[in-house]
Amino acid sequence: MGFNIFALVAALLVAAAATWATLRFFFAAQQGETGIVTDGKQHATITVKGGYSPSVVNMKAGMPINLTFDRQETGECTSHVVFGDLGLDAMLPGNTRTDVQLPALPAGDYPFACGMNMVHGSLHVEGESDVTLASLQSTAASNTPNDAASAEQRESQERRNEIKSFTKLVIVGAILTIPVFATTMLHMADPELVPHWMVNPWLQAILITPVMFYCGHPIHSVGFPALAHRSPDMNSLVSLGTSAAYVYSLVTCIAPWVFPEGSREPYFESVGVVITLVLLGRLLENKAREGTGKAVQSLIRLRPRVAHKLHDGIDFSNSAAAQWLIPENSTDISSDAIAIGDLLVVRNGERIPTDGTIVAGEVMVDESMITGESKPVAKTTGALLTGATVVMKGDCVMRATQVGADTVLSQITAMVARAQATKAPVQQMADRIARYFVPAVMIIAIWTFAIWISVGPSPQLAHALVTAVSVLIIACPCALGLATPLSVTVALGLGATNGVLVTSAKALEQARRIGTVVFDKTGTITRGVVDADADWNKPSYEQDTIKDGSAEAIAALRARGIRTVMLSGDKADVASRIAREVGIDTVICEVKPDGKAHWIKQLQMERDNAHSTTEHHGATTSSNSATTVQKKAESNLIAMVGDGINDAPALAQADLGIAIGTGTDVAMQSADVTLMSGDLRGVLKTINLSEATMRNIRENLGWAFGYNLIGIPIAAGILYPFTGWLLSPMIAGLAMALSSVCLVLNANRLHMASITENPANRSTDDSKPTASSVANGFKPGNQEPTIIIDSHTEFTHLSEPTHHTEHTIKENPMDMNMHMHHAAPTEGETATDPVCGMTVAVNADAITREYDGTTYYFCGEHCAKNFDKAPQIFLEK
Helix, strand or coil, X not given: CCCCHHHHHHHHHHHHHHHHHHHHHHHCCCCCEECEEECCEEEEEEEECCCEECCEEEEECCCCEEEEEEECCCCCCCCEEEEHHHCEEEECCCCEEEEEEECCCCCEEEEEEECCCCCEEEEEEECCCCCCCHHHHHHHHCCCXXXXXXXXXXXXXXXHHHHHHHHHHHHHHHHHHHHHHHHHHHHHHCHHHCCHHHHCHHHHHHHHHHHHHHHCHHHHHHHHHXXXXXXXXXXXXXXXXXXXXXXXXHHHHHCHHHCCCCCCCCCHHHHHHHHHHHHHHHHHHHHHHCCCCHHHHHHHHCCCCEEEEECCCCCCCHHHHHHHHCHHHEEEEEHHHCCXXXXXXXXXXXXXXXXXXXXXXXXXXXXXXXHCCCCCEEECCCCEECCCXXXXXXXXXXXXXXXXXXXXXXXXXXXXHHHHCCCCCCHHHHHHHHHHHHHHHHHHHHHHHHHXXXXXXXXXXXXXXXXXXXXXXXXCHHHHHHHHHHHHHHHHHHHHHCCEEECCHHHHHHHHXXXXXXXXXXXXXXXXXXXXXXXXXXXXXXXXXXXXXXXXXXXXXHHCCCEEEEECCCCHHHHHHHHHHHCCXXXXXXXCCCCHHHHHHHHHHHHHHHHHHHHHHCCCCCCCHXXXXXXHHHCCEEXXXXXXXXXXXXXXXXXXXXXXXXXXXXXXXXXXXXXXXCCCHHHHHXXXXXXXXXXXXXXXXXXXXXXXXXXXXXXXXXXHHHHCCCCCHHHHHHHHHHHHHHHXXXXXXXXXXXXXXXXXXXXXXXXXXXXXXXXXXXXXCCCCCEEEECCCCCCCCCCCCCCCEECCCCCCHHHHHHHHCCCCCCCCCEEECCCCCCXXXXXXXXXXXXXXXXXXXXXXXXXXXXXXXXXXXXXXX
C-alpha cells in the first residue's frame, strides 16, 4: 500500500478528535454529591467498584461526617481507604458496607485514595468552622480499629482468599491458553509442524473465550467501571487492550472479509497469554505484599492469646511464692478477657499478656520487640511490664493496668498505622503524574494506531492494532502509585521493631537531612538522677551520670559531620564536663526552663542567615534566591532531642523533634520521632532508617518512571524503522505483570537494611560529612566544646504588650493540672498553657483552641499545634 495523503489526514483528524474527547471525558469538572443531614450528622454513601462513586462528595463545615463505603468487590487495591490529610487509614472488607466517622471539618478539599494509591476521590467541605486541620489528625486517627489484631487477621484472611482465587484463575487460564499459544508459535515457525485444524480460529475462540470472560472477570469488573467513573487504572488499560484484541480476533472468525488482505490473522493467543500473565503478576504481587507489613504484623502476633488469672484469695506475697506458682491456683483465660486490676501469673519463658506492674516475684525481661534493645532488663516489685515482651528468667505476679487499645503494643500499632496513612513529600510528584498517566497512555495508543494505519508498512491494520494494544498493556500506572507507599510501609514497621517510632512519612523523609542535633542534658544525655544531697524542693543534677550509649551516639553523629549542641540549666563547669565526656561540640549552659525553644529558634535563624549571606556574597540576583535559601535550610535541618513534656516547646520548634520514650509511654505527641529505649543511639537509627528508605524510594521511582518511559515508546514501535522489530502484546503483558512485582520485592529489601550501623566504626574514607553538615559549615574534630552562657532568655511580665506571655518555672506539675482544669478564665486573667505549663495572658490577641467545650490558651503557635495533635494527652498530664 502506497502513501496516501488523504488517509493520513483523515487518520490524524480522527486521532485529534479522539484525543479531545478523551481529555474532555476525564478532566471535565465533576459535580459532587451532597451529603444528607440526619441526627446532627452528615451522611453519604460511596460505592467502591472499580473506583469511587460518587468520586466527589460535598459536605458542610462544622458538622460531623459519616461516610458509608459500600465495597462491591474484593482485592488488594481498594481494601483500604486512606485520608492522608487526616492520618486516617480504614480497612474496607470486600462486599461489605463500612462506616468511616469523621469529625467536623474546616472548609477545604480532603482527598482520599485506595491503599495502593490508584483509585482517588475527594471530600469537598464548604462553609465556616472554628476547627483547624491540625486538631483533626489525632481525632480522625481514633477511627483506626481498636482491635489491631482482629483487623490484621481480617486483612490477612482476605488476602489469602485473594491468593486462592488468583491461583485457581491462573491455573484455568494456563490450561486453556498454553495449547493455543504453543500451536500458534509452532505454526509460525513451520506450518508443517502443526495440523491445520489445530490453528483453526474457531477452536482458538472456543478455548480463549472462557479466559477472556471468566479468568479476566476480576480485571474487567474493575477496569471498565473505573473508566466509567473517570478514574482509569491499570485494569482499565488491560481491559481495553485485551477487549480490542479479542473483538478483532472474533471478527476475523465471523467476517474476515471486513479486513484487508494480510490483516485477517486472529490474536487469541495474545489475549489468553496477557490475561493469564496479568493474573500471575497479581498473584505474585499479593504474596510479595504479605511481607511489606510483616514487621508490625509480627508485633501483633506476639501478643499471647492466653493469660493465667490468679484465683481470688491466693496469697501472692514473696514469702508465700509457692501458692501463686501452683498451676491449680490460677485459671487460663483469653487475653481479650483481661480486665484492669486482674492479677496474672507470668512464668519463666512466657510472654507478658498485657501492660501492668509486678506485685510479686523477680524476672529478667527481653523488651527488644518494643525498644529494639536486646539486653534483658531486671524487674522487681513495682516495676512496669509491657505486654508481649518475654520473661527470660524468673516468675512473677502482675497487676494489669492497661488492656486492649490502651496497651503499649496497641499504641505502637495505631501510631504506625497513622504514619502509614500520611504521604511523604517525595510522593507528591508521582501522585500528580499518576493522575494524568492513564489518559496520557490512552492518547498515545490512539496516535500510535493512527500513525501505523496511515503511514505504516503492510499490513497496516494488523500493525496498528498490535502496537496500540501493546501500548495499553505495557503501561503500569501502579508502579507510580506504589513506589513510595510500599517503602514507607516497610520502613515504619522496621523502625517500630527497632524501637524507633516515626509519626509521619514526612518525618521519615526529613530525618536524613539533619545537620545539627540539639540535646537536652538531664534525662537525655544523662540518666536524670537527682543528687542525693539536693533539697527536696530544689533538685540538682550535678552528680548525674551519663547514659550508656550517649558518648557512642554523639561520636557517630560527629563522624557524619553532624553538629551536636547541648542545652543545660547547669553552671558552665558542670555542663562543660558532661560535654567533654560525651564529645559535644557546643554547650549552651544556664538555660532557663523557658529558653530551650528560644535557642532552637536562634540556631535556625543562624542557619538561615548564613545561607542568606552566602547567597548575597554570591551576587545572586534571581528573584528565586528567598527559594534557594529555603532549599538550603531544608537540607540542613535542626533536630531537638528531649525527654518529656517540659521539652515540648523545643521539640515543636525544631525542624524535627525526637522524644526519649520510657518504653511504656509512646504518646510523645510533641515529637516527630519517639525513641522507645531512651538510648541516644536511636538518633543514629532514625537517620539510617531515613537514608535507607529514601534510597529505596528513589530506586522504586527510578524503576517506575524508567520502565514506563522506555517500555511505552518501544511498544509503540519506535524501534521498527531501525530494527524492523515490533513488541508482541504477550511480551508487553509479561513486562507489565512483573513491573509491580519488582517494586514490591525491592521494597521488601528494606527488611534487610541495617539501621544500627555505626559510622564511627567505619574507615576514615567512608566517614564523610553529609551534604547537610557541609552546608552548615561544620567540620568534625576533637576540639574542646564551645561554651555559651545563656543570657538571652529572661522572664517577661504582664506589664509588657498583652500578646507577650509570662514564663514561670513549673516546679510542681500538680499546680498546672489544678489550674488547667479550672473554669475558663476571663479577660485580664491568666491561664496555663496545657502543653508547656507557661502562664499566658487572657486577652483578644491570645492564641486559643477549643476542645470539648472548653477554651485553652497557649504561649505560641507551636504549643497550640501540638495540642491540636492530641489534646487528651496533654490534658491527662
